[in-house]
Amino acid sequence: MSAKSDPKAYWSANVRLILISLAIWALVSFGFGIILRPALSGITIGGADLGFWFAQQGSILVFLVLIFFYAWRMNRLDQQFGVDEE
Amino acid sequence: MDQFTLNLLFVGASFALYIGIAIWARAGSTSEFYAAGRGVHPVTNGMATAADWMSAASFISMAGLIAFTGYDNSSFLMGWTGGYVLLALLLAPYLRKFGKFTVSEFIGDRFYSKTARMVAVICLLVASITYVIGQMQGVGIAFGRFLEIDAFWGLLIGACVVFAYAVFGGMKGVTYTQVAQYCVLITAYTIPAVFISLQLTGNPIPALGLFGEHSASGEPLLVKLDQIVTDLGFAEYTAAHGSTINMVLFTLSLMIGTAGLPHVIMRFFTVPRVSDARWSAGWTLVFIALLYLTAPAVGAMARLNISELMWPNGTDGEAVSVEQIETDPEYGWMETWQKTGLLGWEDKNGDGRIQYYNDANADLQARAAEKGWEGNELVNFNRDILVLANPEIASLPGWVIGLVAAGGLAAALSTAAGLLLAISSAVSHDLLKGQLTPNMSEKSELMAARISMAAAIVVAVILGLNPPGFAAQTVALAFGLAAASIFPALMMGIFSTRINNAGAVAGMLAGLLVTLLYIFLHKGWFFIPDTNSFTDADPLLGPIQSTSFGAVGAAVNFAVAYIVAGMTKETPQEIKDLVESVRVPRGAGVAVDGH
Numbered sequence: 001m002s003a004k005s006d007p008k009a010y011w012s013a014n015v016r017l018i019l020i021s022l023a024i025w026a027l028v029s030f031g032f033g034i035i036l037r038p039a040l041s042g043i044t045i046g047g048a049d050l051g052f053w054f055a056q057q058g059s060i061l062v063f064l065v066l067i068f069f070y071a072w073r074m075n076r077l078d079q080q081f082g083v084d085e086e
Numbered sequence: 087m088d089q090f091t092l093n094l095l096f097v098g099a100s101f102a103l104y105i106g107i108a109i110w111a112r113a114g115s116t117s118e119f120y121a122a123g124r125g126v127h128p129v130t131n132g133m134a135t136a137a138d139w140m141s142a143a144s145f146i147s148m149a150g151l152i153a154f155t156g157y158d159n160s161s162f163l164m165g166w167t168g169g170y171v172l173l174a175l176l177l178a179p180y181l182r183k184f185g186k187f188t189v190s191e192f193i194g195d196r197f198y199s200k201t202a203r204m205v206a207v208i209c210l211l212v213a214s215i216t217y218v219i220g221q222m223q224g225v226g227i228a229f230g231r232f233l234e235i236d237a238f239w240g241l242l243i244g245a246c247v248v249f250a251y252a253v254f255g256g257m258k259g260v261t262y263t264q265v266a267q268y269c270v271l272i273t274a275y276t277i278p279a280v281f282i283s284l285q286l287t288g289n290p291i292p293a294l295g296l297f298g299e300h301s302a303s304g305e306p307l308l309v310k311l312d313q314i315v316t317d318l319g320f321a322e323y324t325a326a327h328g329s330t331i332n333m334v335l336f337t338l339s340l341m342i343g344t345a346g347l348p349h350v351i352m353r354f355f356t357v358p359r360v361s362d363a364r365w366s367a368g369w370t371l372v373f374i375a376l377l378y379l380t381a382p383a384v385g386a387m388a389r390l391n392i393s394e395l396m397w398p399n400g401t402d403g404e405a406v407s408v409e410q411i412e413t414d415p416e417y418g419w420m421e422t423w424q425k426t427g428l429l430g431w432e433d434k435n436g437d438g439r440i441q442y443y444n445d446a447n448a449d450l451q452a453r454a455a456e457k458g459w460e461g462n463e464l465v466n467f468n469r470d471i472l473v474l475a476n477p478e479i480a481s482l483p484g485w486v487i488g489l490v491a492a493g494g495l496a497a498a499l500s501t502a503a504g505l506l507l508a509i510s511s512a513v514s515h516d517l518l519k520g521q522l523t524p525n526m527s528e529k530s531e532l533m534a535a536r537i538s539m540a541a542a543i544v545v546a547v548i549l550g551l552n553p554p555g556f557a558a559q560t561v562a563l564a565f566g567l568a569a570a571s572i573f574p575a576l577m578m579g580i581f582s583t584r585i586n587n588a589g590a591v592a593g594m595l596a597g598l599l600v601t602l603l604y605i606f607l608h609k610g611w612f613f614i615p616d617t618n619s620f621t622d623a624d625p626l627l628g629p630i631q632s633t634s635f636g637a638v639g640a641a642v643n644f645a646v647a648y649i650v651a652g653m654t655k656e657t658p659q660e661i662k663d664l665v666e667s668v669r670v671p672r673g674a675g676v677a678v679d680g681h
Contacts (some may be wrong), residue, residue, distance in 0.1 A: 011669055025171045029164045035474050036334050037326065046297025047306025048324045055160035056382040057293060060167045060375050067174045067371055071364035074179075078361070083670040085359050 010081040017073055021066050029059040089422075089484050093232050096488035097495055100270050104496075105262045118552040128362050132369025134264035135353040137271065139370070140377060141217075141501030142224020145271060145557035146494050150472030152385035156315075156323035160382070161337040165565075167371060167378050168337070169344020173571075174367035177345055180580045182363040183667070183674045187355055189348045196579040198661055200521060201586035205594050207271050207516045209571035210307040210348050210398050212598065213564050215542055215549075217347075219613075220560035221502040222248070222543075222550040227470050227557075228494045230426040238551070239425045244498075245547045252503040252510075252539055267496045272376055274493020278477040278486050279380045282387050285480060292383035300390075311386055314393045317401040319447030323386065329629030337561075339636030343565025346573030349501075349508045360671035388476050395479065396442040396464060405463075405520070419478030423471055430466035435459055444544060470554045506539045513538035554609040555633075562633040563605055568641025570597035578647055583662045589651030597643030601635055608632035614629060 032040060037051025045053045079083035087095075144166065152159045184192055190210065194203025222241060224249060230240025245393040276292075283295035287307055300310040311323050321327050338384075344350065354363045395417065396406050411417045411431070423429035432438045435458055436642060444462040454460070467526050474494055477486045519526050526534070526619050571594050578585040578593070585593075609632055610617040622631040632639065667673070 007666065007670060014399070014669075025168060025421060029168050030334055033160065033164055034337070047308035047310075048297065048676060050429055052157055052160075052324050053297065053306075056163055056296070057379060059164050060378055062366065063167050063171050064371055064375055066171055067364075067368040070175055071361070071368055074364060075361045078671050079126065083672045085361065085671050085674055 007083070010077065010083055011020065013077055013081075014074065016075040017070065017077070021070050024062065025066060028054055033059050087484070089487060090234065091482045092189055092488040093491045096485070096492040097232065100492040100496060103266055103270075104263050107266050121222075128357065128366040129369050130261060131357055131362075131366050132263060133268045133373050134261045135350065135366070135370040136252065137264040137496075137500055138353065138375035138504050139501070140271065140374060140497055141349055141561065141563035142221050142228075142270075142494070142498035143558040144374075144377060144381075145275060145497035145520065145563075146224040146227060146473050147556055148221075148470035148473075149381045149384040149388070149471045149476075149558060150153055151558050152382055153389040153472055154271035154467075154469055156321070156386075158328045158333065159324055162341060163378055163382060166344060167339025167374060168418055169341040170231030170367055170371040170374070172341060172345040173350070173354070174364055174371075177178070177576055177580070178367050179360045179671065180668045181351060181512050181576070182354055182357060182360050183669075184470075184619065184670060185355075185571045185674060187352070188511075188516065189351055190512070191577070193575055193579065193590065195574075196661065197585075197587045197590040198658065198663065199591065202575075202591050202594070203516065203588055205591050205638070206572065206575065207512050209594055209598050210512055211509060212350075212602065213343075213347065213568040213571070214505050214512075215545060216567060217223065217561055217564035218502060218505050218509070218542060219550045219553060220557045221498050222546045223470065223553050223560060224494070225502060225556040226550065227428065227468075228474065228491065228498060229426070229428070231423065231471070231474055232491045232495070234422060234425050237428055240426065241547060241550060245543055248499060248502045248506070249540065249543050252506040252543075253500055253536065258472055260266040264500065267500045268373060271493040271496045272373070274489045274496075275377050275384075275473075276380060278480065278482055278490060279384050279387075281482050281486065282391070282476070282480045283383060286390065293379040296383040307390070308386065311390050312637040314390065314397075314401060318393065318397075318442065319450035322337065322390065332629040332631055332634050335630060335637045336634035339566045339569050339634055339640075340562060341569075342573045342640055343562075343636055344574070345570035346568035346571070347565070348479075348512075348568075349504050351576075352508075360674050374510070384476060385472065388472055388479060391479050392467075393442070397442065405441045407439050408629040409438065411440065416481055419475050422478070423475055426471070428468035428471050429475075431463055432445055432465050434461050434463050440464060470558075476514070479520055506542055509542045510535040510539040521538040549613050552613060552615050554605075554613045559633060563609070566605070566633060566636025566639065567598065567601055569636035570601040574640050574643040576646065578644070583657055584648050585651045586654055586657045588654040589647040589649075592650040593647030596646040597639045600642050601639035604635045604639070605632045 032051055033055035037049070039049045043050040075084070148162050151162065181192060186192055186195070190203050190206040193206040194200065210592055222245060225244035226237050226241030229244040230237035233240065233243065263646065264388050279292040283289055283292040286300060287295035287298040288294040288301050289298045295362045296307060296308055299305070300307040303310050308324055315323050354366060357363050357366050397403065398406055411420055420429060432439060437458065438471050440463045441459045443462055445451065445462045472568060477490050514531045518532055554563060574597060575590050575594050578590065604626070606612070608618055608620050625631050
């Protein structure tokens with residue numbers, strides 16, 4: 001692979017992945033759970049609205065997916081750039 | 087068998103289990119004390135970290151705060167789980183690559199400064215001691231209930247047990263003891279929740295029951311709950327009432343505080359490989375989420391049960407009679423909790439009934455005048471008793487109550503003991519041996535560790551007598567302090583080569599001091615009552631309450647660090663190389679002790 005053993009490219013790929021993940025992290029918790037809750041109030045889920053569900057359940061589930069996704073993606077990036085642990 | 091004996095049996099059996107495992111695991115290896123996680127599978131490590139992390143705040147206090155406030159306290163749920171995303175993405179893999187054992191060692195090396203290391207130790211001490219106060223509150227309540235004595239004596243007895251537990255020491259370092267503690271606490275939390283969810287909604291999974299249908303009325307559970315609490319004049323459960331800005335800052339403070347707490351970060355220093363540090367954070371959150379997804383259901387369902395118990399004939403009918411509270415076994419929990427001084431009722435209007443309602447609400451005041459009520463008669467209901475009382479409130483079998491007592495103590499004791507160990511090693515290892523008296527013998531280092539542990543617990547008990555809030559709120563203050571001091575230093579240490587020694591020191595000091603000042607202004611100096619100048623009902627800065635200030639403190643930390651670093655000498659090349667090497671996983675050896 002052309003990108004092999006280029007620490008700068010590896011680091012910027014990592015930072016890009018972190019930024020995308022943190023954008024989702026903020027969107028589900030601060031966004032759907034708090035700030036955007038009034039905008040989502042039309043969508044009901046079991047006696048409450050979607051924002052309430054995100055605040056008490058949804059964001060936790062998304063956090064879990066995010067961490068495992070990041071770990072999987074980074075471990076592949078490590079190999080692509082040849083910086084993984086032997 | 088009476089309830090007291092049953093509780094004793096469960097608590098005794100769980101302690102025997104932890105000690106048994108500690109002895110068994112110890113015989114195999116003696117070097118486990120520091121490197122608790124080395125050679126341990128990420129799943130096992132995740133479970134142990136979850137036990138270390140979930141304390142009295144998560145187990146005993148949090149659901150009670152959600153129950154009585156509703157949606158507004160969702161911050162605890164998002165904050166104390168969202169922090170793991172930051173930990174996994176921003177800190178854990180790099181700190182593992184760095185390969186030392188403590189947070190202050192990383193800060194000392196990265197910022198090539200003994201002062202930075204010392205300041206980091208002080209920040210850790212301030213946050214940890216505040217954290218211990220919250221744990222001691224939980225321990226006091228659990229012992230008070232379990233021994234059926236006043237919470238004050240529960241606190242003193244609990245302090246002695248915690249001290250003995252922490253001095254016994256190595257136990258904390260043995261991963262398998264923590265795995266056992268996790269199993270006890272998650273079982274104890276989940277079983278009553280499943281029972282209650284089945285009773286109320288017919289759904290065995292509490293997280294689904296919360297959004298399910300209330301079997302008795304056929305309405306959605308949350309709609310039913312909203313209706314009952316508003317009938318009694320309380321704020322609607324699912325609606326937002328507080329300031330949005332404050333809620334965002336509070337959630338953010340808890341998140342970045344999680345990623346700045348030494349006893350959690352330390353667990354990721356010692357996993358075998360960098361890739362394991364990433365997985366391990368994920369597994370930890372899996373095990374934490376099992377409790378956190380259940381907690382909001384516990385809170386909502388308990389609130390519904392309590393309201394229905396106080397108004398057995400519906401909110402339009404007659405309230406529960408004093409006679410029924412004193413004789414009906416369904417109300418037995420009220421009698422037992424009254425002994426702790428954390429629950430109280432008073433028949434103010436002498437009608438032989440206990441009216442529970444919001445007497446500050448104008449509509450209810452009109453109704454009260456009509457019916458001859460003279461104020462809310464359930465005069466005291468400490469939020470922190472809710473989870474422990476929950477199985478009794480729902481009339482669950484005695485063994486469930488015993489199990490919950492054991493689980494609550496497991497949560498509070500494991501974290502309190504872990505924090506005391508962190509405090510004592512910070513004082514004896516980092517502060518005394520690392521800085522002040524480097525030639526100290528191993529024996530006097532151990533003595534200093536014990537003395538500082540004893541001192542920390544005495545301070546925590548004294549401050550815990552007048553706690554600055556319910557257990558989870560006290561703990562939230564500790565998170566604010568960690569958020570404002572440690573997290574920014576760690577993050578800048580990894581992601582910016584520009585920040586130098588002076589910048590980091592100035593940033594940490596500014597973040598810590600401004601947050602501490604804001605907390606003391608609102609909660610009283612050193613939490614001494616009546617020394618505060620402001621209250622959280624009417625805070626100094628707009629809507630920002632003292633528990634939410636950690637995020638502001640962190641912003642101050644970042645800003646000061648960048649400004650000071652810009653005015654002082656650039657980071658030397660070898661430190662820049664260090665940062666570069668921390669960023670790539672290749673070449674990570676095993677963690678080593680820096681001394």
